[in-house]
Amino acid sequence: MAEKVLMKGNEALAEAAIMAGCRHYLGYPITPQTEVAAYMAKRMPQIDGVFLQAESEIAAINMVIGVASTGKRVMTSSSSPGIALKSEGLSYLAGCNLPALVVNVQRGGPGLGGIQPSQSDYFQATKSAGHGDFRMLVLAPASVQEMVDMTITGFELADKYRMTSMILADGTMGQMMEPVVLDTKEIKTFDKPWAANGTDGKRPHNIINSLCLEAKELEEWNIERYKMYSEIEENEVRYEEYMMEDAEICIVAFGVAARVSRNAIQAARAKGIKVGMIRPITLWPFPKKPLLAAADKVKAFVSVELSMGQMIEDVELAIRCKKPVLLANRVGGIIPSPEEVLAKIEEADKMGGNN
Amino acid sequence: MEATRITIFAGHYGSGKTNIAVNYALHLKQHAEKVAVCDLDIVNPYFRTKDSADVLEQAGVRLIASSYANTNVDVPALPAEAYAVIDDKSTHAVLDVGGDDRGALALGRYAPSILKEGDFEMLLVVNRFRPLTRTPEEVLAVAREIEAAAGIRFTGIVNNSNLGTQTTAEDILSSLPYGEEVARITGLPLRFTTVRKDLLDAVKDKPTSFFPLTLQSWRPGTEA
Numbered sequence: 346m347a348e349k350v351l352m353k354g355n356e357a358l359a360e361a362a363i364m365a366g367c368r369h370y371l372g373y374p375i376t377p378q379t380e381v382a383a384y385m386a387k388r389m390p391q392i393d394g395v396f397l398q399a400e401s402e403i404a405a406i407n408m409v410i411g412v413a414s415t416g417k418r419v420m421t422s423s424s425s426p427g428i429a430l431k432s433e434g435l436s437y438l439a440g441c442n443l444p445a446l447v448v449n450v451q452r453g454g455p456g457l458g459g460i461q462p463s464q465s466d467y468f469q470a471t472k473s474a475g476h477g478d479f480r481m482l483v484l485a486p487a488s489v490q491e492m493v494d495m496t497i498t499g500f501e502l503a504d505k506y507r508m509t510s511m512i513l514a515d516g517t518m519g520q521m522m523e524p525v526v527l528d529t530k531e532i533k534t535f536d537k538p539w540a541a542n543g544t545d546g547k548r549p550h551n552i553i554n555s556l557c558l559e560a561k562e563l564e565e566w567n568i569e570r571y572k573m574y575s576e577i578e579e580n581e582v583r584y585e586e587y588m589m590e591d592a593e594i595c596i597v598a599f600g601v602a603a604r605v606s607r608n609a610i611q612a613a614r615a616k617g618i619k620v621g622m623i624r625p626i627t628l629w630p631f632p633k634k635p636l637l638a639a640a641d642k643v644k645a646f647v648s649v650e651l652s653m654g655q656m657i658e659d660v661e662l663a664i665r666c667k668k669p670v671l672l673a674n675r676v677g678g679i680i681p682s683p684e685e686v687l688a689k690i691e692e693a694d695k696m697g698g699n700n
Numbered sequence: 701m702e703a704t705r706i707t708i709f710a711g712h713y714g715s716g717k718t719n720i721a722v723n724y725a726l727h728l729k730q731h732a733e734k735v736a737v738c739d740l741d742i743v744n745p746y747f748r749t750k751d752s753a754d755v756l757e758q759a760g761v762r763l764i765a766s767s768y769a770n771t772n773v774d775v776p777a778l779p780a781e782a783y784a785v786i787d788d789k790s791t792h793a794v795l796d797v798g799g800d801d802r803g804a805l806a807l808g809r810y811a812p813s814i815l816k817e818g819d820f821e822m823l824l825v826v827n828r829f830r831p832l833t834r835t836p837e838e839v840l841a842v843a844r845e846i847e848a849a850a851g852i853r854f855t856g857i858v859n860n861s862n863l864g865t866q867t868t869a870e871d872i873l874s875s876l877p878y879g880e881e882v883a884r885i886t887g888l889p890l891r892f893t894t895v896r897k898d899l900l901d902a903v904k905d906k907p908t909s910f911f912p913l914t915l916q917s918w919r920p921g922t923e924a
Binding site for chain 1: 713714745746747772774827829830831832834862863864866918919920921922923924
Protein backbone atom coordinates (compact mmCIF):
# COMPACT_ATOMS: atom_id res chain seq x y z
CA MET A 346 0.00 0.00 0.00
CA ALA A 347 1.26 3.44 -0.89
CA GLU A 348 2.44 5.67 1.94
CA LYS A 349 0.15 8.34 3.30
CA VAL A 350 0.82 11.97 2.47
CA LEU A 351 -0.70 15.10 3.96
CA MET A 352 -2.65 17.09 1.40
CA LYS A 353 -5.18 19.83 1.04
CA GLY A 354 -8.39 18.71 -0.61
CA ASN A 355 -7.71 20.92 -3.62
CA GLU A 356 -4.21 19.53 -4.11
CA ALA A 357 -5.34 15.95 -3.62
CA LEU A 358 -8.05 16.38 -6.22
CA ALA A 359 -5.55 17.84 -8.68
CA GLU A 360 -3.08 14.99 -8.15
CA ALA A 361 -5.91 12.46 -8.51
CA ALA A 362 -6.85 13.98 -11.86
CA ILE A 363 -3.27 13.48 -13.02
CA MET A 364 -3.38 9.88 -11.78
CA ALA A 365 -6.57 9.39 -13.77
CA GLY A 366 -4.72 10.38 -16.92
CA CYS A 367 -5.82 13.99 -17.17
CA ARG A 368 -3.12 15.97 -18.97
CA HIS A 369 -5.21 19.02 -19.78
CA TYR A 370 -6.31 21.47 -17.10
CA LEU A 371 -7.93 24.70 -18.16
CA GLY A 372 -9.03 27.05 -15.43
CA TYR A 373 -9.13 30.38 -13.80
CA PRO A 374 -8.30 31.09 -10.14
CA ILE A 375 -10.97 31.80 -7.55
CA THR A 376 -11.00 31.29 -3.79
CA PRO A 377 -11.49 28.69 -2.33
CA GLN A 378 -10.30 26.45 -5.20
CA THR A 379 -7.19 28.35 -6.28
CA GLU A 380 -4.86 25.58 -5.08
CA VAL A 381 -6.18 23.32 -7.85
CA ALA A 382 -4.85 25.74 -10.45
CA ALA A 383 -1.66 26.45 -8.48
CA TYR A 384 -0.94 22.73 -8.11
CA MET A 385 -1.63 22.03 -11.78
CA ALA A 386 0.63 24.92 -12.77
CA LYS A 387 3.48 23.19 -10.92
CA ARG A 388 2.74 19.58 -11.88
CA MET A 389 1.57 19.66 -15.50
CA PRO A 390 4.89 20.91 -16.95
CA GLN A 391 6.69 18.05 -15.14
CA ILE A 392 4.62 15.42 -16.97
CA ASP A 393 4.26 17.02 -20.41
CA GLY A 394 0.73 18.07 -19.58
CA VAL A 395 -1.04 21.31 -20.34
CA PHE A 396 -1.85 23.86 -17.67
CA LEU A 397 -3.57 26.88 -19.06
CA GLN A 398 -4.89 29.83 -17.13
CA ALA A 399 -7.61 31.02 -19.45
CA GLU A 400 -8.68 34.63 -19.71
CA SER A 401 -11.98 33.77 -18.04
CA GLU A 402 -14.12 30.89 -16.82
CA ILE A 403 -16.08 31.03 -20.07
CA ALA A 404 -12.93 30.65 -22.12
CA ALA A 405 -11.81 27.75 -19.92
CA ILE A 406 -15.01 25.72 -20.34
CA ASN A 407 -14.93 26.25 -24.11
CA MET A 408 -11.35 24.97 -24.16
CA VAL A 409 -12.64 21.96 -22.21
CA ILE A 410 -15.11 21.31 -25.03
CA GLY A 411 -12.24 21.42 -27.50
CA VAL A 412 -10.05 18.97 -25.59
CA ALA A 413 -12.94 16.65 -24.76
CA SER A 414 -13.78 16.48 -28.48
CA THR A 415 -10.41 14.87 -29.12
CA GLY A 416 -11.14 12.15 -26.55
CA LYS A 417 -8.55 13.32 -24.00
CA ARG A 418 -9.37 13.44 -20.30
CA VAL A 419 -9.87 17.08 -19.40
CA MET A 420 -10.78 19.06 -16.35
CA THR A 421 -11.69 22.52 -15.21
CA SER A 422 -12.41 23.80 -11.73
CA SER A 423 -13.90 26.88 -10.16
CA SER A 424 -16.08 28.08 -7.33
CA SER A 425 -19.73 29.06 -7.36
CA PRO A 426 -19.86 32.31 -9.40
CA GLY A 427 -17.24 30.89 -11.74
CA ILE A 428 -19.36 27.78 -12.33
CA ALA A 429 -22.31 30.03 -13.15
CA LEU A 430 -20.17 31.59 -15.88
CA LYS A 431 -19.49 28.13 -17.29
CA SER A 432 -23.16 27.21 -17.59
CA GLU A 433 -23.46 27.72 -21.34
CA GLY A 434 -20.42 25.50 -21.88
CA LEU A 435 -21.81 22.82 -19.57
CA SER A 436 -24.93 22.68 -21.72
CA TYR A 437 -22.84 22.45 -24.90
CA LEU A 438 -20.85 19.57 -23.39
CA ALA A 439 -24.15 17.76 -22.79
CA GLY A 440 -25.44 18.61 -26.26
CA CYS A 441 -22.24 17.26 -27.82
CA ASN A 442 -22.23 14.13 -25.62
CA LEU A 443 -18.75 14.91 -24.37
CA PRO A 444 -17.08 13.60 -21.20
CA ALA A 445 -15.39 16.09 -18.86
CA LEU A 446 -14.70 16.61 -15.19
CA VAL A 447 -15.84 19.90 -13.68
CA VAL A 448 -15.08 20.78 -10.08
CA ASN A 449 -17.07 23.23 -7.97
CA VAL A 450 -15.50 24.10 -4.61
CA GLN A 451 -18.52 26.02 -3.40
CA ARG A 452 -18.54 29.36 -1.62
CA GLY A 453 -21.36 31.50 -0.27
CA GLY A 454 -23.83 33.19 -2.60
CA PRO A 455 -25.78 34.57 -4.31
CA GLY A 456 -23.78 37.11 -6.25
CA LEU A 457 -20.17 37.58 -5.31
CA GLY A 458 -21.27 36.30 -1.91
CA GLY A 459 -18.27 35.33 0.15
CA ILE A 460 -15.25 33.05 0.14
CA GLN A 461 -16.34 30.81 3.03
CA PRO A 462 -17.84 27.32 2.50
CA SER A 463 -21.34 26.71 1.24
CA GLN A 464 -23.53 24.04 -0.34
CA SER A 465 -25.96 26.41 -1.96
CA ASP A 466 -25.13 25.33 -5.52
CA TYR A 467 -27.04 22.08 -5.01
CA PHE A 468 -29.88 23.18 -7.29
CA GLN A 469 -27.40 24.45 -9.86
CA ALA A 470 -25.46 21.17 -9.91
CA THR A 471 -28.35 18.73 -9.79
CA LYS A 472 -31.14 20.53 -11.64
CA SER A 473 -30.05 23.49 -13.61
CA ALA A 474 -26.42 23.63 -14.62
CA GLY A 475 -27.36 25.17 -17.94
CA HIS A 476 -30.12 25.48 -20.51
CA GLY A 477 -31.89 22.50 -22.00
CA ASP A 478 -32.73 19.00 -20.85
CA PHE A 479 -29.60 17.44 -19.42
CA ARG A 480 -28.03 15.96 -16.35
CA MET A 481 -24.56 15.84 -14.87
CA LEU A 482 -23.21 13.09 -12.63
CA VAL A 483 -22.68 14.90 -9.32
CA LEU A 484 -20.30 13.47 -6.73
CA ALA A 485 -20.06 14.91 -3.20
CA PRO A 486 -16.84 14.07 -1.34
CA ALA A 487 -16.73 14.30 2.47
CA SER A 488 -13.00 13.86 3.07
CA VAL A 489 -9.71 14.59 1.36
CA GLN A 490 -9.41 10.88 0.55
CA GLU A 491 -12.79 11.04 -1.17
CA MET A 492 -11.60 14.06 -3.16
CA VAL A 493 -9.02 11.65 -4.60
CA ASP A 494 -11.29 8.66 -5.06
CA MET A 495 -14.22 10.58 -6.53
CA THR A 496 -12.06 12.49 -8.98
CA ILE A 497 -10.95 9.16 -10.43
CA THR A 498 -14.51 7.79 -10.36
CA GLY A 499 -15.71 11.03 -11.94
CA PHE A 500 -13.39 10.67 -14.92
CA GLU A 501 -14.34 7.02 -15.36
CA LEU A 502 -18.09 7.66 -15.23
CA ALA A 503 -17.76 10.64 -17.55
CA ASP A 504 -16.04 8.51 -20.18
CA LYS A 505 -18.41 5.58 -19.67
CA TYR A 506 -21.52 7.67 -20.30
CA ARG A 507 -20.05 10.47 -22.42
CA MET A 508 -21.26 13.19 -20.09
CA THR A 509 -19.99 15.68 -17.52
CA SER A 510 -19.09 14.57 -14.03
CA MET A 511 -19.12 17.28 -11.42
CA ILE A 512 -17.28 17.13 -8.11
CA LEU A 513 -19.46 19.24 -5.81
CA ALA A 514 -17.15 20.10 -2.94
CA ASP A 515 -17.11 23.16 -0.70
CA GLY A 516 -14.55 25.47 0.85
CA THR A 517 -13.80 23.18 3.77
CA MET A 518 -13.29 20.13 1.54
CA GLY A 519 -10.96 22.14 -0.67
CA GLN A 520 -8.99 23.71 2.15
CA MET A 521 -8.78 21.06 4.85
CA MET A 522 -5.63 18.99 5.19
CA GLU A 523 -5.87 15.26 5.83
CA PRO A 524 -3.65 12.25 5.17
CA VAL A 525 -4.42 10.50 1.90
CA VAL A 526 -3.25 7.43 0.08
CA LEU A 527 -2.70 8.21 -3.56
CA ASP A 528 -3.67 4.72 -4.59
CA THR A 529 -2.11 3.27 -7.66
CA LYS A 530 -5.16 1.13 -8.39
CA GLU A 531 -5.84 0.50 -12.01
CA ILE A 532 -7.60 3.34 -13.74
CA LYS A 533 -10.37 2.37 -16.14
CA THR A 534 -10.13 3.77 -19.63
CA PHE A 535 -12.66 3.62 -22.42
CA ASP A 536 -12.48 3.40 -26.19
CA LYS A 537 -13.63 6.61 -27.84
CA PRO A 538 -14.44 5.79 -31.44
CA TRP A 539 -16.46 9.03 -31.58
CA ALA A 540 -13.46 11.29 -30.89
CA ALA A 541 -12.34 13.87 -33.43
CA ASN A 542 -8.69 12.89 -33.18
CA GLY A 543 -7.63 12.33 -36.75
CA THR A 544 -8.97 9.79 -39.25
CA ASP A 545 -5.56 8.65 -40.55
CA GLY A 546 -7.47 8.39 -43.81
CA LYS A 547 -9.05 5.18 -42.51
CA ARG A 548 -12.51 6.19 -41.35
CA PRO A 549 -15.13 8.85 -41.99
CA HIS A 550 -14.82 12.13 -40.10
CA ASN A 551 -16.23 12.33 -36.61
CA ILE A 552 -18.22 15.48 -36.07
CA ILE A 553 -18.78 16.94 -32.60
CA ASN A 554 -21.83 19.16 -32.65
CA SER A 555 -24.80 20.18 -30.51
CA LEU A 556 -26.89 21.72 -33.28
CA CYS A 557 -29.75 19.70 -34.76
CA LEU A 558 -31.26 21.10 -37.95
CA GLU A 559 -34.50 19.12 -37.61
CA ALA A 560 -36.80 19.23 -34.57
CA LYS A 561 -37.38 15.48 -34.83
CA GLU A 562 -33.68 14.78 -34.67
CA LEU A 563 -33.30 17.02 -31.59
CA GLU A 564 -36.19 15.25 -29.90
CA GLU A 565 -34.62 11.86 -30.61
CA TRP A 566 -31.32 12.94 -29.14
CA ASN A 567 -33.06 14.14 -25.97
CA ILE A 568 -35.03 10.91 -25.62
CA GLU A 569 -31.90 8.85 -26.21
CA ARG A 570 -30.02 10.79 -23.54
CA TYR A 571 -32.84 10.38 -21.05
CA LYS A 572 -32.89 6.63 -21.63
CA MET A 573 -29.25 6.65 -20.62
CA TYR A 574 -30.04 8.83 -17.59
CA SER A 575 -32.61 6.23 -16.45
CA GLU A 576 -29.95 3.56 -16.75
CA ILE A 577 -27.61 5.70 -14.63
CA GLU A 578 -30.31 6.21 -11.99
CA GLU A 579 -30.60 2.44 -11.85
CA ASN A 580 -26.90 1.60 -11.74
CA GLU A 581 -24.78 4.45 -10.46
CA VAL A 582 -26.42 5.61 -7.22
CA ARG A 583 -23.82 5.84 -4.46
CA TYR A 584 -24.55 6.50 -0.80
CA GLU A 585 -23.39 5.51 2.67
CA GLU A 586 -25.51 4.43 5.61
CA TYR A 587 -24.32 5.26 9.11
CA MET A 588 -25.95 3.73 12.23
CA MET A 589 -29.22 3.20 10.37
CA GLU A 590 -29.88 -0.34 11.67
CA ASP A 591 -32.02 0.77 14.63
CA ALA A 592 -32.49 4.42 13.70
CA GLU A 593 -35.76 6.23 14.45
CA ILE A 594 -34.48 9.46 12.97
CA CYS A 595 -32.62 9.69 9.68
CA ILE A 596 -30.23 12.50 8.93
CA VAL A 597 -29.56 13.23 5.28
CA ALA A 598 -26.37 15.16 4.67
CA PHE A 599 -23.48 15.28 2.22
CA GLY A 600 -19.97 16.71 2.21
CA VAL A 601 -18.93 18.76 5.23
CA ALA A 602 -22.50 18.68 6.60
CA ALA A 603 -22.20 14.88 6.86
CA ARG A 604 -19.02 15.25 8.93
CA VAL A 605 -20.76 17.60 11.35
CA SER A 606 -23.76 15.27 11.40
CA ARG A 607 -21.62 12.27 12.39
CA ASN A 608 -20.40 14.20 15.42
CA ALA A 609 -23.98 15.22 16.22
CA ILE A 610 -25.17 11.60 15.87
CA GLN A 611 -22.56 10.44 18.35
CA ALA A 612 -23.70 13.12 20.82
CA ALA A 613 -27.35 12.13 20.29
CA ARG A 614 -26.61 8.42 20.69
CA ALA A 615 -24.86 9.23 23.99
CA LYS A 616 -28.19 10.72 25.08
CA GLY A 617 -30.01 7.57 23.99
CA ILE A 618 -31.57 8.97 20.82
CA LYS A 619 -31.59 6.46 17.98
CA VAL A 620 -30.43 8.44 15.00
CA GLY A 621 -28.57 7.44 11.87
CA MET A 622 -27.60 8.95 8.54
CA ILE A 623 -27.97 8.32 4.85
CA ARG A 624 -25.18 10.23 3.16
CA PRO A 625 -25.73 10.76 -0.55
CA ILE A 626 -22.41 10.36 -2.36
CA THR A 627 -23.99 10.88 -5.76
CA LEU A 628 -26.33 13.88 -5.57
CA TRP A 629 -27.43 12.99 -9.07
CA PRO A 630 -28.45 10.25 -9.31
CA PHE A 631 -29.99 10.83 -5.89
CA PRO A 632 -30.37 7.83 -3.52
CA LYS A 633 -34.16 7.80 -3.70
CA LYS A 634 -34.68 4.09 -2.99
CA PRO A 635 -32.80 3.84 0.32
CA LEU A 636 -34.52 7.02 1.53
CA LEU A 637 -37.95 5.67 0.61
CA ALA A 638 -37.13 2.42 2.38
CA ALA A 639 -36.01 4.36 5.47
CA ALA A 640 -39.29 6.28 5.49
CA ASP A 641 -41.06 3.09 6.60
CA LYS A 642 -38.72 2.71 9.57
CA VAL A 643 -38.04 6.18 10.96
CA LYS A 644 -40.38 8.79 12.39
CA ALA A 645 -38.66 11.82 10.90
CA PHE A 646 -35.82 13.01 8.68
CA VAL A 647 -33.41 15.87 9.23
CA SER A 648 -31.76 17.42 6.18
CA VAL A 649 -28.50 19.10 7.19
CA GLU A 650 -27.29 21.63 4.66
CA LEU A 651 -25.15 24.71 4.17
CA SER A 652 -27.99 26.28 2.19
CA MET A 653 -31.46 27.65 2.83
CA GLY A 654 -32.79 24.16 2.16
CA GLN A 655 -32.20 22.79 -1.33
CA MET A 656 -31.56 19.06 -0.99
CA ILE A 657 -34.51 18.87 1.42
CA GLU A 658 -36.81 19.08 -1.63
CA ASP A 659 -35.27 15.92 -3.07
CA VAL A 660 -35.55 14.19 0.31
CA GLU A 661 -39.27 15.04 0.49
CA LEU A 662 -39.79 13.83 -3.07
CA ALA A 663 -37.83 10.63 -2.48
CA ILE A 664 -39.86 9.69 0.60
CA ARG A 665 -43.11 10.86 -1.05
CA CYS A 666 -43.67 13.11 2.00
CA LYS A 667 -44.40 10.03 4.14
CA LYS A 668 -42.64 11.52 7.16
CA PRO A 669 -41.78 15.04 8.30
CA VAL A 670 -38.44 16.42 7.13
CA LEU A 671 -36.78 19.05 9.30
CA LEU A 672 -34.02 21.36 8.16
CA ALA A 673 -30.82 22.03 10.11
CA ASN A 674 -28.87 24.67 8.25
CA ARG A 675 -26.54 27.65 8.34
CA VAL A 676 -25.62 29.84 5.39
CA GLY A 677 -23.36 32.69 4.43
CA GLY A 678 -20.20 30.64 4.90
CA ILE A 679 -21.08 29.38 8.38
CA ILE A 680 -21.03 25.65 9.10
CA PRO A 681 -23.79 24.30 11.36
CA SER A 682 -22.28 23.10 14.64
CA PRO A 683 -22.84 19.57 15.96
CA GLU A 684 -24.83 21.21 18.80
CA GLU A 685 -27.18 22.90 16.35
CA VAL A 686 -27.73 19.63 14.50
CA LEU A 687 -28.26 17.86 17.82
CA ALA A 688 -30.95 20.39 18.78
CA LYS A 689 -32.78 19.58 15.53
CA ILE A 690 -32.40 15.83 16.19
CA GLU A 691 -33.99 16.34 19.62
CA GLU A 692 -36.83 18.29 18.02
CA ALA A 693 -37.38 15.44 15.56
CA ASP A 694 -37.26 12.94 18.42
CA LYS A 695 -40.22 14.64 20.09
CA MET A 696 -42.34 14.06 16.98
CA GLY A 697 -45.05 11.37 17.00
CA GLY A 698 -44.48 7.64 17.19
CA ASN A 699 -43.44 5.37 14.36
CA ASN A 700 -46.46 4.77 12.15
CA MET B 701 15.36 27.50 24.21
CA GLU B 702 17.29 30.74 23.69
CA ALA B 703 15.18 33.00 21.49
CA THR B 704 16.16 35.76 19.12
CA ARG B 705 13.97 38.86 19.22
CA ILE B 706 12.38 38.07 15.88
CA THR B 707 11.54 34.54 14.78
CA ILE B 708 10.34 34.01 11.23
CA PHE B 709 8.59 30.83 10.10
CA ALA B 710 8.55 30.32 6.36
CA GLY B 711 8.36 27.34 4.04
CA HIS B 712 6.32 25.38 1.56
CA TYR B 713 2.58 25.91 1.32
CA GLY B 714 0.85 23.80 3.97
CA SER B 715 4.07 22.87 5.80
CA GLY B 716 2.59 23.92 9.15
CA LYS B 717 3.96 27.44 9.65
CA THR B 718 0.84 28.94 11.22
CA ASN B 719 0.40 26.16 13.73
CA ILE B 720 4.05 26.38 14.76
CA ALA B 721 3.99 30.18 14.93
CA VAL B 722 1.04 30.09 17.35
CA ASN B 723 2.63 27.38 19.50
CA TYR B 724 6.02 29.08 19.46
CA ALA B 725 4.52 32.42 20.52
CA LEU B 726 2.71 30.72 23.40
CA HIS B 727 5.98 29.05 24.38
CA LEU B 728 7.89 32.36 24.29
CA LYS B 729 5.26 34.00 26.46
CA GLN B 730 6.31 31.74 29.34
CA HIS B 731 9.73 33.41 29.32
CA ALA B 732 9.17 36.86 27.87
CA GLU B 733 6.90 39.68 28.92
CA LYS B 734 5.86 41.00 25.54
CA VAL B 735 5.23 38.56 22.72
CA ALA B 736 3.43 39.21 19.47
CA VAL B 737 2.55 36.90 16.62
CA CYS B 738 2.22 38.62 13.31
CA ASP B 739 0.24 37.20 10.39
CA LEU B 740 2.05 38.07 7.16
CA ASP B 741 0.19 35.45 5.10
CA ILE B 742 -1.05 37.01 1.88
CA VAL B 743 -1.62 33.66 0.14
CA ASN B 744 -4.06 31.61 2.18
CA PRO B 745 -7.37 33.23 3.12
CA TYR B 746 -8.69 30.12 4.86
CA PHE B 747 -6.25 28.95 7.53
CA ARG B 748 -4.96 31.85 9.61
CA THR B 749 -3.40 32.73 12.94
CA LYS B 750 -6.69 34.51 13.60
CA ASP B 751 -8.32 31.07 14.00
CA SER B 752 -6.36 30.95 17.28
CA ALA B 753 -7.25 34.47 18.41
CA ASP B 754 -8.93 33.27 21.63
CA VAL B 755 -6.10 31.09 22.85
CA LEU B 756 -3.54 33.80 22.07
CA GLU B 757 -5.55 36.46 23.85
CA GLN B 758 -5.98 34.29 26.93
CA ALA B 759 -2.23 33.79 27.10
CA GLY B 760 -1.55 37.49 26.67
CA VAL B 761 0.08 37.13 23.26
CA ARG B 762 -0.66 40.02 20.98
CA LEU B 763 -2.08 38.98 17.61
CA ILE B 764 -1.34 41.25 14.72
CA ALA B 765 -3.40 40.32 11.69
CA SER B 766 -5.05 42.08 8.83
CA SER B 767 -8.50 43.26 9.77
CA TYR B 768 -9.61 41.39 6.64
CA ALA B 769 -8.30 38.01 7.84
CA ASN B 770 -11.11 35.43 8.11
CA THR B 771 -13.58 37.76 6.46
CA ASN B 772 -15.00 37.67 2.95
CA VAL B 773 -12.65 40.43 1.84
CA ASP B 774 -10.38 38.27 -0.29
CA VAL B 775 -7.50 40.69 -0.70
CA PRO B 776 -3.83 40.06 0.11
CA ALA B 777 -3.63 42.74 2.80
CA LEU B 778 -0.89 43.15 5.40
CA PRO B 779 -1.62 44.47 8.89
CA ALA B 780 -0.52 48.08 9.33
CA GLU B 781 0.70 47.27 12.84
CA ALA B 782 3.32 44.83 11.53
CA TYR B 783 5.92 47.61 11.48
CA ALA B 784 5.20 48.35 15.12
CA VAL B 785 6.38 44.96 16.39
CA ILE B 786 9.14 44.58 13.88
CA ASP B 787 10.57 47.92 15.06
CA ASP B 788 9.69 47.61 18.77
CA LYS B 789 12.79 46.07 20.35
CA SER B 790 10.99 45.35 23.62
CA THR B 791 8.69 42.80 21.96
CA HIS B 792 9.47 39.26 20.89
CA ALA B 793 7.95 38.99 17.46
CA VAL B 794 6.96 35.75 15.75
CA LEU B 795 6.31 36.20 12.05
CA ASP B 796 3.99 33.78 10.24
CA VAL B 797 4.85 34.04 6.55
CA GLY B 798 2.67 32.78 3.69
CA GLY B 799 3.63 29.65 1.78
CA ASP B 800 6.23 29.37 -0.97
CA ASP B 801 7.96 32.28 -2.68
CA ARG B 802 4.62 33.93 -3.41
CA GLY B 803 3.91 34.14 0.30
CA ALA B 804 7.46 35.17 1.17
CA LEU B 805 7.24 38.24 -1.07
CA ALA B 806 5.38 40.01 1.73
CA LEU B 807 8.31 39.48 4.07
CA GLY B 808 10.56 41.31 1.64
CA ARG B 809 9.22 44.72 2.59
CA TYR B 810 10.28 44.19 6.22
CA ALA B 811 13.61 42.55 5.37
CA PRO B 812 15.77 45.70 5.51
CA SER B 813 14.91 46.55 9.12
CA ILE B 814 15.06 42.89 10.22
CA LEU B 815 18.50 42.46 8.65
CA LYS B 816 19.71 45.79 10.05
CA GLU B 817 18.81 44.81 13.59
CA GLY B 818 20.22 41.34 13.06
CA ASP B 819 18.60 39.75 16.11
CA PHE B 820 16.48 37.23 14.23
CA GLU B 821 16.27 33.69 13.01
CA MET B 822 14.42 32.57 9.93
CA LEU B 823 13.33 28.96 10.17
CA LEU B 824 12.47 26.76 7.23
CA VAL B 825 9.48 24.59 8.12
CA VAL B 826 9.50 21.20 6.37
CA ASN B 827 7.12 18.25 6.35
CA ARG B 828 8.23 15.01 4.75
CA PHE B 829 4.61 14.00 4.25
CA ARG B 830 3.83 16.92 1.95
CA PRO B 831 3.88 15.63 -1.63
CA LEU B 832 5.91 18.41 -3.28
CA THR B 833 8.65 18.50 -0.60
CA ARG B 834 9.25 14.80 -0.04
CA THR B 835 12.94 14.88 -0.91
CA PRO B 836 15.64 17.17 0.57
CA GLU B 837 16.41 18.29 -3.00
CA GLU B 838 12.85 19.53 -3.49
CA VAL B 839 13.05 21.33 -0.14
CA LEU B 840 16.27 23.02 -1.18
CA ALA B 841 14.68 24.33 -4.38
CA VAL B 842 11.69 25.76 -2.47
CA ALA B 843 14.02 27.27 0.15
CA ARG B 844 16.06 29.11 -2.48
CA GLU B 845 12.90 30.50 -4.11
CA ILE B 846 11.66 31.74 -0.73
CA GLU B 847 14.99 33.36 0.12
CA ALA B 848 15.05 35.13 -3.21
CA ALA B 849 11.53 36.47 -2.69
CA ALA B 850 12.02 37.42 0.97
CA GLY B 851 15.48 38.93 0.70
CA ILE B 852 16.52 37.03 3.83
CA ARG B 853 18.40 33.74 4.10
CA PHE B 854 17.23 30.91 6.28
CA THR B 855 19.18 30.33 9.49
CA GLY B 856 17.75 26.99 10.59
CA ILE B 857 15.41 24.07 9.93
CA VAL B 858 12.23 22.98 11.70
CA ASN B 859 11.28 19.39 10.96
CA ASN B 860 7.49 19.50 11.19
CA SER B 861 6.80 16.14 9.55
CA ASN B 862 3.25 15.13 10.39
CA LEU B 863 -0.01 13.69 9.09
CA GLY B 864 -2.25 16.03 11.05
CA THR B 865 -4.38 14.43 13.73
CA GLN B 866 -3.48 10.97 12.42
CA THR B 867 0.27 11.37 13.10
CA THR B 868 1.85 8.46 14.97
CA ALA B 869 5.12 8.27 16.90
CA GLU B 870 6.42 6.03 14.10
CA ASP B 871 5.72 8.78 11.56
CA ILE B 872 7.81 11.22 13.62
CA LEU B 873 10.62 8.71 14.07
CA SER B 874 10.64 7.82 10.38
CA SER B 875 11.06 11.51 9.52
CA LEU B 876 14.18 12.12 11.64
CA PRO B 877 16.69 11.14 8.90
CA TYR B 878 14.81 13.46 6.50
CA GLY B 879 15.17 16.40 8.91
CA GLU B 880 18.88 15.69 9.26
CA GLU B 881 19.35 15.36 5.52
CA VAL B 882 17.55 18.68 4.89
CA ALA B 883 19.87 20.28 7.44
CA ARG B 884 22.91 18.77 5.74
CA ILE B 885 21.94 19.69 2.19
CA THR B 886 21.10 23.29 3.18
CA GLY B 887 24.08 23.62 5.49
CA LEU B 888 21.78 24.86 8.26
CA PRO B 889 21.30 23.66 11.83
CA LEU B 890 18.24 21.58 12.68
CA ARG B 891 16.64 23.84 15.30
CA PHE B 892 13.97 21.42 16.44
CA THR B 893 11.59 18.64 15.46
CA THR B 894 7.96 19.20 16.32
CA VAL B 895 5.87 16.54 17.98
CA ARG B 896 2.25 16.59 19.04
CA LYS B 897 2.21 16.82 22.86
CA ASP B 898 0.57 13.44 23.39
CA LEU B 899 3.28 11.72 21.33
CA LEU B 900 6.22 13.31 23.14
CA ASP B 901 6.77 10.47 25.60
CA ALA B 902 7.04 7.93 22.79
CA VAL B 903 9.86 9.76 20.99
CA LYS B 904 11.70 11.88 23.54
CA ASP B 905 14.68 9.55 24.10
CA LYS B 906 15.89 10.23 20.54
CA PRO B 907 18.92 12.51 20.27
CA THR B 908 17.12 15.49 18.75
CA SER B 909 15.52 18.58 20.21
CA PHE B 910 11.74 18.19 20.24
CA PHE B 911 9.23 21.03 20.40
CA PRO B 912 5.83 19.87 21.67
CA LEU B 913 2.81 21.18 19.75
CA THR B 914 -0.88 21.56 20.36
CA LEU B 915 -2.76 21.42 17.05
CA GLN B 916 -4.81 24.57 16.67
CA SER B 917 -8.46 23.93 15.95
CA TRP B 918 -9.85 24.66 12.51
CA ARG B 919 -13.56 24.66 11.72
CA PRO B 920 -14.49 22.85 14.97
CA GLY B 921 -17.25 20.30 14.58
CA THR B 922 -16.07 19.08 11.18
CA GLU B 923 -13.50 16.63 12.56
CA ALA B 924 -13.78 13.16 11.05
